[in-house]
Amino acid sequence: MNDIVSAKELAPNIKQFEILAPPVATKVRPGHFVVLQTEEEGERIPLTVVDSNPEKGTVTLVFLEIGASTKKLGKLKQGNRILHFVGPLGNPSEIEKFGQVVCVGGGIGAAAIYPIVKALKAAGNRVISIIGARNKDLLIYEEELRKVSDELYVTTDDGSKGRHGFVSDVLKELLEKGIPIDRVIAVGPAVMMKVISNLTKPFRVKTIVSLNPIMVDATGMCGCCRVYVSGETKFACVDGPEFDGHQVDFDNLLARLRTYVEEEKLSHQMLEKGEG
Amino acid sequence: MAKPDKLIPKQAMPKLSMEERRKTLKEVALGFSEDLALVEASRCLQCAKPKCVEGCPVNIDIPAFIKLIQERKFEEAIEKIKERNALPAMCGRVCPQENLCQKSCVLGIKGEPVAIGALERFAADYELKKEPITPTGSKCNPTGVKVAVVGSGPFGLTAAADLAKQGFDVTIFEALHEPGGVLIYGIPEFRLPKRVVKAEVEYVKSLGVKIQTDVIIGKTYTLDELFQMGYKAVFIGTGAGAPIFLGIPGENLSGIYSANEFLTRVNLMKAYLFPKYATPVKVGRKVAVIGGGNVAFDSARTALRLGAEKVALVYRRTEAEMPARREEVENAKEEGVEFMCLVNPVRFIGDEAGWVKEMECLRMELGEPDESGRRRPIPIKGSEFRIPVDTVIVAIGTRVNPLIQKTAPLLKTDKHGHLVVDDYGRTSMKFVYAGGDITSGTATVIEAMKAGKRTVQAFCEDLQKSE
Ligand SMILES: Cc1cc2nc3c(=O)[nH]c(=O)nc-3n(C[C@H](O)[C@H](O)[C@H](O)COP(=O)(O)OP(=O)(O)OC[C@H]3O[C@@H](n4cnc5c(N)ncnc54)[C@H](O)[C@@H]3O)c2cc1C
Ligand SMILES: Cc1cc2nc3c(=O)[nH]c(=O)nc-3n(C[C@H](O)[C@H](O)[C@H](O)COP(=O)(O)OP(=O)(O)OC[C@H]3O[C@@H](n4cnc5c(N)ncnc54)[C@H](O)[C@@H]3O)c2cc1C
Ligand code: SF4
Ligand code: FES
Numbered sequence: 001m002n003d004i005v006s007a008k009e010l011a012p013n014i015k016q017f018e019i020l021a022p023p024v025a026t027k028v029r030p031g032h033f034v035v036l037q038t039e040e041e042g043e044r045i046p047l048t049v050v051d052s053n054p055e056k057g058t059v060t061l062v063f064l065e066i067g068a069s070t071k072k073l074g075k076l077k078q079g080n081r082i083l084h085f086v087g088p089l090g091n092p093s094e095i096e097k098f099g100q101v102v103c104v105g106g107g108i109g110a111a112a113i114y115p116i117v118k119a120l121k122a123a124g125n126r127v128i129s130i131i132g133a134r135n136k137d138l139l140i141y142e143e144e145l146r147k148v149s150d151e152l153y154v155t156t157d158d159g160s161k162g163r164h165g166f167v168s169d170v171l172k173e174l175l176e177k178g179i180p181i182d183r184v185i186a187v188g189p190a191v192m193m194k195v196i197s198n199l200t201k202p203f204r205v206k207t208i209v210s211l212n213p214i215m216v217d218a219t220g221m222c223g224c225c226r227v228y229v230s231g232e233t234k235f236a237c238v239d240g241p242e243f244d245g246h247q248v249d250f251d252n253l254l255a256r257l258r259t260y261v262e263e264e265k266l267s268h269q270m271l272e273k274g275e276g
Numbered sequence: 277m278a279k280p281d282k283l284i285p286k287q288a289m290p291k292l293s294m295e296e297r298r299k300t301l302k303e304v305a306l307g308f309s310e311d312l313a314l315v316e317a318s319r320c321l322q323c324a325k326p327k328c329v330e331g332c333p334v335n336i337d338i339p340a341f342i343k344l345i346q347e348r349k350f351e352e353a354i355e356k357i358k359e360r361n362a363l364p365a366m367c368g369r370v371c372p373q374e375n376l377c378q379k380s381c382v383l384g385i386k387g388e389p390v391a392i393g394a395l396e397r398f399a400a401d402y403e404l405k406k407e408p409i410t411p412t413g414s415k416c417n418p419t420g421v422k423v424a425v426v427g428s429g430p431f432g433l434t435a436a437a438d439l440a441k442q443g444f445d446v447t448i449f450e451a452l453h454e455p456g457g458v459l460i461y462g463i464p465e466f467r468l469p470k471r472v473v474k475a476e477v478e479y480v481k482s483l484g485v486k487i488q489t490d491v492i493i494g495k496t497y498t499l500d501e502l503f504q505m506g507y508k509a510v511f512i513g514t515g516a517g518a519p520i521f522l523g524i525p526g527e528n529l530s531g532i533y534s535a536n537e538f539l540t541r542v543n544l545m546k547a548y549l550f551p552k553y554a555t556p557v558k559v560g561r562k563v564a565v566i567g568g569g570n571v572a573f574d575s576a577r578t579a580l581r582l583g584a585e586k587v588a589l590v591y592r593r594t595e596a597e598m599p600a601r602r603e604e605v606e607n608a609k610e611e612g613v614e615f616m617c618l619v620n621p622v623r624f625i626g627d628e629a630g631w632v633k634e635m636e637c638l639r640m641e642l643g644e645p646d647e648s649g650r651r652r653p654i655p656i657k658g659s660e661f662r663i664p665v666d667t668v669i670v671a672i673g674t675r676v677n678p679l680i681q682k683t684a685p686l687l688k689t690d691k692h693g694h695l696v697v698d699d700y701g702r703t704s705m706k707f708v709y710a711g712g713d714i715t716s717g718t719a720t721v722i723e724a725m726k727a728g729k730r731t732v733q734a735f736c737e738d739l740q741k742s743e
Pocket of ligand 2: 371458
């Protein structure tokens with residue numbers, strides 16, 4: 001259990017692990033996440049399940065090495081074992097035949113949106129996917145998404161591949177063109193989800209976002225992950241992580257995400273110095 | 277051996293120096309030395325009809341174990357306790373004995389009751405000092421019947437221990453990565469050292485109990501799946517772990533924690549050892565803790581130890597109504613926690629970056645008694661005032677976490693979400709039992725343990741009937 005069956009670098013600082021976890025692999029649905037911990041001294045890290053193989057009993061995770069904990073995770077190799085691994089967590093995505101759905105994945109969100117796109121397609125939707133990254137080297141899951149989407153748009157911030165610009169630029173065009181859009185689903189950095197939600201609001205297009213606040217237990221026990229939705233306090237780990245983007249207080253989410261910036265910096269420095 | 281003598285005063289337990297209490301998380305109450313234990317034990321009258329035993333929710337044979345201490349038979353004393361209580365080192369530390377066995381002790385009528393809790397702890401610690409722990413419960417007639425216990429708090433550990441002693445093949449499923457429930461993630465090191473919890477968990481394991489951590493029933497497996505996996509019965513002790521917030525403006529500003537989050541970061545994730553341990557916690561200079569129970573006191577005293585300059589405990593009633601253990605109220609005072617009684621927060625005010633910087637409060641006065649029998653706090657109009665804060669810890673209670681119930685519609689719950697059970701912990705589903713905080717709301721360790729014992733009794737009867 002919890003063995004890393006395969007490890008792959010998808011892009012600089014972006015890794016993909018396939019992990020043996022049969023109970024999770026048989027249960028998991030699009031939108032679920034897991035929590036893992038690599039060592040006794042480590043943090044509990046929430047990561048979205050990107051794919052699963054119930055026969056092999058494996059689940060696939062894709063993560064960005066952004067700080068000390070994810071960098072340490074990235075040092076693990078095929079054959080290593082993850083100390084603690086629990087899931088599936090959160091509520092699965094709402095999958096129905098909506099009609100035409102636009103799925104937006106920013107950065108690492110391109111991988112996280114993949115299982116949702118796949119399921120929406122299987123449910124009979126026409127799916128337009130939009131993914132973006134800072135530059136072409138950081139683009140992930142392009143081929144995978146192309147296979148399960150009816151249309152795929154790619155953007156890069158620097159124009160090194162696909163459209164020069166942001167994922168929101170493409171969505172804006174689609175909205176302005178007036179093509180029928182029954183639902184938008186956005187997964188990625190909080191700022192990006194905020195921009196997308198603000199964009200779709202005047203068009204009254206239902207927009208679902210997958211929130212990523214800081215979590216501790218991820219079982220509803222601590223309230224660290226609380227967010228305001230329609231002015232009410234919700235726990236993202238058990239009430240979400242998906243919510244109606246038009247009802248989310250993103251500024252509060254963004255502020256709470258900055259709670260530990262100083263500590264994160266310190267941990268990172270320690271790791272770089274080899275003390276972590 | 278000393279003769280029983282009621283003229284000897286109750287022996288006080290030595291405590292850690294104030295210096296260390298302000299700076300470290302080391303245990304405050306140091307425990308009786310052998311000499312002190314012998315003197316204290318000698319005070320027991322060995323009543324023929326001991327009232328203390330009635331006052332003990334799990335009916336430990338108190339005079340018998342105290343007699344064994346008098347006779348310096350410490351190992352036999354702990355055996356005697358463990359006949360009824362699998363977690364004595366913990367109970368000796370956290371039970372509100374002043375409301376239980378010690379409240380009933382006859383010596384308490386005219387003077388001070390016997391320090392039963394301290395003696396229980398002494399006997400348990402004596403055993404823990406010797407390695408390794410050996411199983412004491414004889415594994416009578418192994419039945420080969422598999423049973424599952426959900427949650428590894430005091431309910432789960434006690435049910436599991438009793439089930440194992442009855443010969444069942446027991447597996448505990450625990451959502452978190454460490455077993456112990458509130459004992460491991462909630463109650464701080466300085467009151468209940470984690471080595472004590474770990475040792476008692478080891479004892480339960482030594483009885484043959486298997487513990488699978490990182491398994492959430494309702495998520496990883498459902499209740500139905502447990503039965504499909506061959507478990508004959510399921511014992512649910514998932515506690516009341518979901519924190520309640522105040523529902524007032526600004527409560528999601530950065531710097532505002534639930535007590536559960538704050539204590540979990542510090543105890544379970546060891547944030548006090550950051551950066552060696554990766555999970556951080558932020559304690560500012562001015563900390564306000566909202567509440568008056570054990571949880572509030574644990575949070576306040578933890579904040580003080582993590583470097584806060586000023587910790588104010590904000591409580592809407594008066595000190596007399598505080599539900600916390602008396603000993604901990606005194607400890608907190610000694611350590612410098614300030615009490616702001618008859619005060620209730622009404623909103624939090626943040627800075628530009630979204631950090632809490634002030635708390636607006638109202639003063640209260642006590643009115644007529646409410647359902648709980650305590651006088652109801654009533655806000656005084658126009659009494660608003662603000663206090664500066666960097667960190668706020670909300671400890672106003674918890675609710676039941678509905679993870680299991682959500683996937684088990686046949687499990688009946690009441691309007692608070694508590695599982696509905698009969699006097700023996702039988703739920704609305706056959707061979708599913710429950711007890712502890714999940715049925716009662718936050719109560720005590722010993723009540724959860726008592727429920728654990730009862731459900732095992734009920735199951736044994738139900739099993740016999742069904743055969
Ligand atoms: C439900 C959910 C699903 C997620 N799925 C993915 C995924 O599939 N792939 C991926 O790369 N990342 C995902 N994340 C984010 C990932 O958990 C964080 O990047 C990671 O915990 C950061 O840890 P660190 O020590 O490496 O970085 P740090 O330096 O500690 O933090 C980097 C940033 O991550 C945020 N963060 C820090 N600690 C946590 C925490 N315990 N929980 C959540 N965010 C935190 C902080 O706001 C910070 O800005 C997900 C988060 C959530 C809540
Ligand atoms: C800070 C604090 C201080 C306290 N101080 C005292 C004190 O001094 N004296 C005293 O007597 N009492 C005290 N209490 C109360 C006491 O701790 C509780 O009454 C007692 O722990 C309840 O035991 P339990 O077994 O019902 O639940 P818990 O101890 O809450 O254990 C429940 C366990 O179940 C696990 N779980 C939950 N859901 C699932 C699931 N779906 N699947 C698998 N596992 C699950 C949880 O992770 C947890 O480990 C205190 C409580 C707190 C929070
Ligand atoms: S009631 Fe007090 S004196 Fe009597 S047996 Fe119990 S502890 Fe001893
Ligand atoms: S992470 Fe603790 S309640 Fe959501």
